[in-house]
Amino acid sequence: MLQPELWDWKPRGPFITPADERRLAPQMQRVFDCLKDGKERTLDQISKETGDPPASCSARFRDLKRLGFHTEHRNLGNGLWTYKVVI
Secondary structure (H helix, E strand, O other), X not given: OOOHHHOOOOOOOXXXXXXXXXXXXXXXXXXXXXXXXXXXXXXXXXXXXXOOOXXXXXXXXXXXXXXXXXXXXXXXXXXXXXXXXXX
8 A cells, every 4th residue: 555655646757648657656655665664775676676677666766755755875886876765
């Protein structure tokens, strides 16, 4: 079930269809559920835990930030970053 903060979330963009909304809302919930414990994870780790592609996980992380969640990311070097949500 979606967290109250996510109930009104809708994917944005000029080409978003109802089918996209049905696919992306559960994806948003999976990414949030993965990150809400506050532990840092790489996109690959988030992807493995959620079953969603890394690029989609990155997009949902940005959406969480747009919704006003306290998000943090940290550069580990060599193009590797970690991500977390602070509740």
